[in-house]
Amino acid sequence: MAKVHQLPPEVISKIAAGEVIERPASVVKELMENSVDAGAERVEVEIKSAGKELISVRDDGCGIGPEDMDNVFQRHSTSKIAKAEDIYMVGSLGFRGEALYSIASVSDVLLQSRTRDNDAGWEIHLRGNKRLKSAPAGVSYGTTLEIRELFFNTPARRKFLKSDTTETNEIIDVFMPYALLYPGKEFKLVSNGKVLLELEKHDSHRQRMAAALNLESKNLIETEKIFPQERLNIHLVLGNINLQRKRRDMQFIFVNGRPVSSKDISFHVNQAYRLLMPDGVNPIFSVHLRLPQENIDVNVHPAKREIRIKDERNIFLLLRNCCEHALMNISPARQFGQQISSFHFNGEPPHSPGVNTPHPRASGEKEDRTAESGKPYRVRSEFPFPSGGRPPAMERQNVFSQEESAMLLRKEEIAAEKNEDLKSTLKSARFIGSLKKKYLLFESTASLLLIDQHAAQERITYEKLSRQMATGKVEIQNLLAPLTIRLNKKEILAWEILKEKLEKIGFSTTLFDKETVAVHSHPALLAQPEAAVRDILCDEESKIYDTDMLARRACRQSLMTGYDMKAQEAEYLAEELLKCADPFTCPHGRPTVVEITMLSLDKNFFRRL
Ligand SMILES: Nc1ncnc2c1ncn2[C@@H]1O[C@H](COP(=O)(O)OP(=O)(O)OP(=O)(O)O)[C@@H](O)[C@H]1O
Ligand SMILES: [Mg+2]
Structure with a gap:
């Protein structure tokens, strides 16, 4: 093996830079963090050719005084921490003092800045960490960093950069979290002269x-x-x-x-x-x-x-x-009609008129964003497609016009907001059969209603049990012979923590032997007490739940799975469901009823255009 020797400084700096600066997005991240740390109210990021040609970040933060202009590019130079202990108390985003040093090692950098207490600004120009210029500059308060020719002296890195679309999307990925983190600050992202995203101040x-x-x-x-x-x-x-x-x-x-x-x-x-x-x-x-x-x-x-x-x-x-x-x-009720209609929309999801259309990516690598659109950057959002995030190719026929889709969507939104409508529809609907011992089918004048029989029963049981708990009158089913349930170590530990809370929701339990719990009574509403107890005790998180949460869990097994409901039972279930305060979601947030309108069905069968 060759003799051990110290590496030359320029090699060290390239190695160090490689750890911090992997691609243009890393530069954007570091510069945005510096702007935020400088207390900026507004941060503007501009890129050209996905940052390969230019990355510019401008802020209106505290600025850098002329005396510090050189220092900020020195390795391990920072204003954010001073002592070793500070590392563990750090409140700023940066603190290592290596970002600007690393960036300047592998690019051409122009820094312009002006602090509030300086009448004039200053600029400094470096290339591969060598200073080319340092002079006064007529600039406004804050700091601008312009990075050109990234990786000009590390061709291997440059070669591994991906397409402009991919690199731009990486930049959007690092930009977005800061925009979300600081709703009170303004952010702007411009790519090749086009505004991708511009965010004013928000309250929340x-x-x-x-x-x-x-x-x-x-x-x-x-x-x-x-x-x-x-x-x-x-x-x-x-x-x-x-x-x-x-x-x-x-x-x-x-x-x-x-x-x-x-x-x-x-x-x-x-x-x-x-x-x-x-x-x-x-x-x-x-x-x-x-x-x-x-x-x-x-x-x-x-x-x-x-x-x-x-x-x-x-x-x-x-x-x-x-x-x-x-x-x-x-959680509100699922808006089901929206999903069905969105499968048939000309390659784009429906959207409200007046809202900027989300653009798919030019390359299609990730389906949700555009990097190159001329419009403000929008992310395609809430329309679920069955696979691949896009409507299947064969269905890309113009079944709905854009206006029709928007109208349909608005109608569905209004319908979802008015659960009352769904209630009256269900009230007058007729039971027509059951599907796979899972769903109860009801026909109304203009739609097909599907009730998830288990979810519905859970909602009914949960609301009844809650009412009984609130009045302190939980109806109890006393057992002549206790029901014994064998549990594992973790479940026994959970039971020890929970036994008092279980008592409050109607379960009276004692330890039968080291690994068995005896249930002496249970809420009369629960058809399967053993399953309910098991369900509660097997879940580690249940230890931190309140009694209401346990009641929700207890209701999970309120109906035998695969139970074949008779017409009368199904009608009774629908009636009981309608008496609930919140009939259209089960206690765990899943929908209990899904309505498929005749209009949606007709459209799906191409009976209507
Ligand atoms: N936009 C800015 N506004 C004001 N001061 C800045 C700005 N950018 C950098 N600085 C100053 O330059 C110093 C060096 O920045 P650099 O990003 O290299 O290190 P850091 O932010 O302290 O730590 P890290 O390497 O973890 O990011 C900062 O500590 C800060 O004092
Ligand atoms: Mg920093």
């Missing part, structure tokens, strides 16, 4: 998310919960059941104001949605966690996208609980 995360991702805000739920003991704040913006994506491309996670990627957090939030969404589709959400700075470590990776959280398990459970709670309590 929900409004910002709707505007940035081109979603209807009525389909977003915003909620916040504070856990004083854990010093944890969970702020959620959750897409409801009507927003489904083929990919997880609209899921954002922020911890202490930092966009992060966390498989665990993503897993728990996605799991919460599994209660209401079928497999194969993904929800839209943005999760903001705030916890004491000393409980997180952001210094895991140079790009700072990974973090470590102290006592993460507990935090994940609280998060999941919050998500489930929000989704179960606020």
Whole structure:
């Protein structure tokens, strides 16, 4: 092996730059973070040829004084931390003092800046970290960085850059989280002279998310919960059941104001949605966690996208609980007609007139975005397609005109808002049979109604049980001989924690032996007490649930699976369902009734154009 020797500085700088700056999007990320750290109210990003020719980031932040202009390009030079301990208390997005150094090592950089207390600005021009010019400049407050010829001296890196469309989309991917994180700031993204996205100030995360991702805000739920003991704040913006994506491309996670990627957090939030969404589709959400700075470590990776959280398990459970709670309590009925009609739309989903049309990507690599459209950047949003995120090719006939589709959609939206209409339709509908011992079919004058018999029974049982719990009069079924249920270690531990809460919802239980619990009574409403108890105890999260949540879980098994309902029973079920306060979703957020209008059916059979 050759002798060990120290590498020359220019090689070291290229290696270091390689860790931080992988592609144009990494530059955009670092410069946007600096702008945000500088307290900017407005951040404008401009790119040419996907950042390969130019990346410019302009802000109106605190600026850099002439005396610091050279320093900012030195390795490990930062104004954000001073001591080793600061790393663990860092509140800014940057702190390593290597971004500008790395960028300047592999590109041609022009920095122009002016602080509030300087009458004039200053500019400095570097190429491969060599200073070419340093002079006064007539610029306004704030900072502009222009990066040209990225990787000019590292041809291997340059060669591996992907197509302009891919690189532009990467840039959009890094731009978006900051836009979502700071609804109170203005953001603009321009590509090759065209405005892709321009966001004014917004009052809430929900409004910002709707505007940035081109979603209807009525389909977003915003909620916040504070856990004083854990010093944890969970702020959620959750897409409801009507927003489904083929990919997880609209899921954002922020911890202490930092966009992060966390498989665990993503897993728990996605799991919460599994209660209401079928497999194969993904929800839209943005999760903001705030916890004491000393409980997180952001210094895991140079790009700072990974973090470590102290006592993460507990935090994940609280998060999941919050998500489930929000989704179960606020989720509206599924707008089914919309999905059927959207399959038949000229290659584009229906949209309201006046709203900018979402454009598919030029390359079709990811179906949801455009990089090159002449219109403000919009993301194709909430229209679920059966596969591949697009309508099947054979169905791309112009069955609906654009106006018809928009009209249909509006009609359906109005219909969904008026659950009352659905109630009266169901009231007058006639039972015509059942499908696969799962769905009850009712015919009305203008539609076919499908009731999910299990979901409906769960809703009925849950509301009755809740009423009984609220009045302290849970109807109890006492058992002559106790029902014994063998449990595993985890379930026994769960039972020990939960036995008092179980008592409140009507289950009287004792320990029979080391691994068996005896049930002496149960809520009379529950047909399958054993299944209900098992369902509650097997779920680790149930330990942190309140009695209402346990009641929801208990109702899960309120009807035997595959039960063949007779006409009278089906009609009775529909009547009971109509008596519920919230008849059209089950306690876990799934729809209980789906209405398919004759109009949709006729269109699907090409009986109407
Ligand atoms: N847009 C800006 N406005 C004001 N000051 C800036 C701006 N960009 C950079 N700076 C200053 O330059 C310094 C160096 O920036 P650089 O991005 O290299 O490091 P950092 O942000 O401190 O840490 P990191 O490498 O983790 O990003 C910053 O600490 C900050 O003082
Ligand atoms: Mg920085």
